Amino acid sequence: MKLAGCRVLALLVFTAPCILAQSSAQAASQTVFGYGNFSAQAKIEEKFLAVPDANLAGQHLKTLTAEPHMAATPEDHKTAEYVAQKFRAAGLDTEIVPYRVLMNQPKTVRVEAYDPSGHLLMSGPAPEHIDGDPGQDNPRVVMPFNGSSGSGNVTGEVVYANYGRLEDFNQLAAQHIDLHGKIALIRYGINFRGVKVYLAEQRGAIGVLLYSDPQDDGYFKGDAYPIGPWRPETAVQRGSVQFLFKYSGDPETPGVPSTLDLPDSARIHDYVGLHGDLPSIISIPISYHDAAPILRALKGAAVPQGWQGALPFSYHVGPGGVGVHLISDQDYQRRIIWNVVGTVKGSTYPDELVVAGNHRDAWVYGAVDPSSGTAAMLEAVHGVGALLKQGWRPKRTIMFCSWDAEEEGLIGSTEWVEQHGNELQNAVAYFNVDVAVAGSDFGASAVPSLKEFVRDITRAVPSPLGGTVYQQWKLRQPAGNKSTSSTVPGDDVHMGDMGSGSDFTPFLQHAGVPSTDIGSGGPYGVYHSTFDDYQWYTANADPHFEYLQEMARVLGLETLRMADADLLPLDYAVYAHEVSGYISEARRKAVDAGMSSLDFTPAEAAAARFSSAAQKTRAR
Numbered sequence: 001m002k003l004a005g006c007r008v009l010a011l012l013v014f015t016a017p018c019i020l021a022q023s024s025a026q027a028a029s030q031t032v033f034g035y036g037n038f039s040a041q042a043k044i045e046e047k048f049l050a051v052p053d054a055n056l057a058g059q060h061l062k063t064l065t066a067e068p069h070m071a072a073t074p075e076d077h078k079t080a081e082y083v084a085q086k087f088r089a090a091g092l093d094t095e096i097v098p099y100r101v102l103m104n105q106p107k108t109v110r111v112e113a114y115d116p117s118g119h120l121l122m123s124g125p126a127p128e129h130i131d132g133d134p135g136q137d138n139p140r141v142v143m144p145f146n147g148s149s150g151s152g153n154v155t156g157e158v159v160y161a162n163y164g165r166l167e168d169f170n171q172l173a174a175q176h177i178d179l180h181g182k183i184a185l186i187r188y189g190i191n192f193r194g195v196k197v198y199l200a201e202q203r204g205a206i207g208v209l210l211y212s213d214p215q216d217d218g219y220f221k222g223d224a225y226p227i228g229p230w231r232p233e234t235a236v237q238r239g240s241v242q243f244l245f246k247y248s249g250d251p252e253t254p255g256v257p258s259t260l261d262l263p264d265s266a267r268i269h270d271y272v273g274l275h276g277d278l279p280s281i282i283s284i285p286i287s288y289h290d291a292a293p294i295l296r297a298l299k300g301a302a303v304p305q306g307w308q309g310a311l312p313f314s315y316h317v318g319p320g321g322v323g324v325h326l327i328s329d330q331d332y333q334r335r336i337i338w339n340v341v342g343t344v345k346g347s348t349y350p351d352e353l354v355v356a357g358n359h360r361d362a363w364v365y366g367a368v369d370p371s372s373g374t375a376a377m378l379e380a381v382h383g384v385g386a387l388l389k390q391g392w393r394p395k396r397t398i399m400f401c402s403w404d405a406e407e408e409g410l411i412g413s414t415e416w417v418e419q420h421g422n423e424l425q426n427a428v429a430y431f432n433v434d435v436a437v438a439g440s441d442f443g444a445s446a447v448p449s450l451k452e453f454v455r456d457i458t459r460a461v462p463s464p465l466g467g468t469v470y471q472q473w474k475l476r477q478p479a480g481n482k483s484t485s486s487t488v489p490g491d492d493v494h495m496g497d498m499g500s501g502s503d504f505t506p507f508l509q510h511a512g513v514p515s516t517d518i519g520s521g522g523p524y525g526v527y528h529s530t531f532d533d534y535q536w537y538t539a540n541a542d543p544h545f546e547y548l549q550e551m552a553r554v555l556g557l558e559t560l561r562m563a564d565a566d567l568l569p570l571d572y573a574v575y576a577h578e579v580s581g582y583i584s585e586a587r588r589k590a591v592d593a594g595m596s597s598l599d600f601t602p603a604e605a606a607a608a609r610f611s612s613a614a615q616k617t618r619a620r
């Protein structure tokens with residue numbers, strides 16, 4: 001392959017100068033997809049790659065995580081001003097864009113459990129606490145709660161519903177366990193928490209307790225924080241239980257931007273319940289410290305295979321043995337949130353938009369989620385600023401966006417996409433980053449047309465482990481996890497498909513903009529707890545901020561290479577190949593389901609036409 005010489009060199013000597021060698025190699029090869037002659041762009045990329053700075057990224061992270069900064073709080077506004085200041089310093093045309101959106105903040109959250117004789121088994125929530133964490137006693141740390149939870153005061157028997165998947169609820173139903181009037185105790189993991197609550201409400205539960213089982217991100221995985229990176233006993237995963245699979249954003253304004261001047265008459269009022277966007281039942285997240293006494297006391301049948309977690313006793317499904325009393329008082333108000341948008345106007349195709357984005361709001365300190373993303377984006381912007389100061393202009397318009405209220409329901413990005421639907425018809429790509437750095441394992445997901453583009457970008461960025469990001473990605477991917485879409489030489493590193501749950505959702509699934517999502521992963525057990533802070537980050541994820549630098553380079557290079565391309569590097573040959581794969585899979589499932597008479601011929605013929613058109617386009 002075109003970079004083979006440099007790859008070998010990089011693996012042997014692990015030196016930064018390979019950045020230069022790589023760019024020269026790419027320039028010499030002149031085969032970069034989307035470019036007729038890559039040599040001028042190679043020089044621009046070389047200059048860019050030299051700028052993102054690990055120490056500066058670490059300083060951004062420290063500043064951004066100095067205070068809890070939940071959406072719509074004064075501390076959140078302070079982070080918006082910090083980001084805006086850095087955007088302006090880089091020369092971006094910058095504005096802070098406010099919206100007024102409906103969100104809850106907790107007034108009271110209580111959980112009590114009793115045995116059948118009325119003896120108190122637990123009363124919580126217990127405060128999140130470990131030895132030696134500097135931020136846990138800050139009064140601005142919000143008590144654990146679920147965004148979009150209902151308010152209420154309910155008492156009921158408990159039923160354990162494993163992960164709260166459809167098959168889990170079906171299994172309970174098969175055992176004639178009725179959830180009407182019950183409280184469902186559900187462990188986090190596998191599916192989105194809003195799905196768990198939706199299904200529990202559908203089955204008649206009057207409340208939900210969501211807990212983190214140590215099997216999924218606690219001591220079963222390894223040492224808990226502060227000794228290791230995994231979830232400690234009292235740490236709680238906050239999070240939204242909005243019905244995101246229906247629509248994201250402000251629940252009162254589906255399809256409409258919640259600008260400050262939006263009249264009340266433009267808002268809907270019927271958004272709560274199974275037909276709407278928010279659950280009507282209450283949902284409370286708890287730690288395994290608080291879940292253990294409930295699970296231990298629970299009677300009824302032994303759990304089905306696969307339902308046992310890592311707490312040191314046998315789990316039962318219930319009901320019986322324990323009842324709980326839940327109080328949730330949620331303060332719903334229309335609150336102001338702030339996106340920050342920085343623009344560099346394109347010189348040749350100013351209407352064509354290349355958008356990169358990351359959310360800024362955090363449930364608490366949010367060192368990994370999302371401040372690592374923001375710190376990386378700020379250093380990418382730093383690199384773009386250095387090019388601007390040398391007189392460079394991108395061919396297409398580049399926008400860097402710092403979204404607010406992602407945690408509550410992708411709200412800032414969704415409202416912005418709703419406001420700019422017309423301009424976004426000309427958006428050529430959206431590059432997301434959220435949990436940018438939790439460790440050293442690079443990973444990415446993308447629409448099929450951008451998979452090879454992302455691989456190409458990672459071939460041009462050095463890894464702190466030596467060689468390129470691409471090489472380390474390839475070396476470290478699990479055996480048997482190879483990509484099946486091998487239409488392109490070198491297409492051998494697995495890349496995920498786009499799901500949902502971060503700010504690419506409105507771009508990809510509402511506006512149809514080709515998107516990618518990148519991150520560097522690792523053992524990360526403090527997700528959405530107070531312990532996702534600067535101390536955890538430097539102890540476990542990235543002590544020298546080298547991976548922030550790596551992610552800044554990858555994100556920045558994605559935007560530069562897309563913005564300057566002669567032809568958009570969207571590879572529909574890979575897309576067509578994946579479409580054929582989906583059709584084959586559907587055919588296989590149809591046969592398995594006894595529907596072998598279903599005729600897939602027209603779909604296959606259409607996929608073949610798509611494939612041949614894509615091959616012709618790519619060959620030009």
Ligand SMILES: [Zn+2]
Nearest residue numbers: 369370434435
């Ligand atoms: Zn996030």
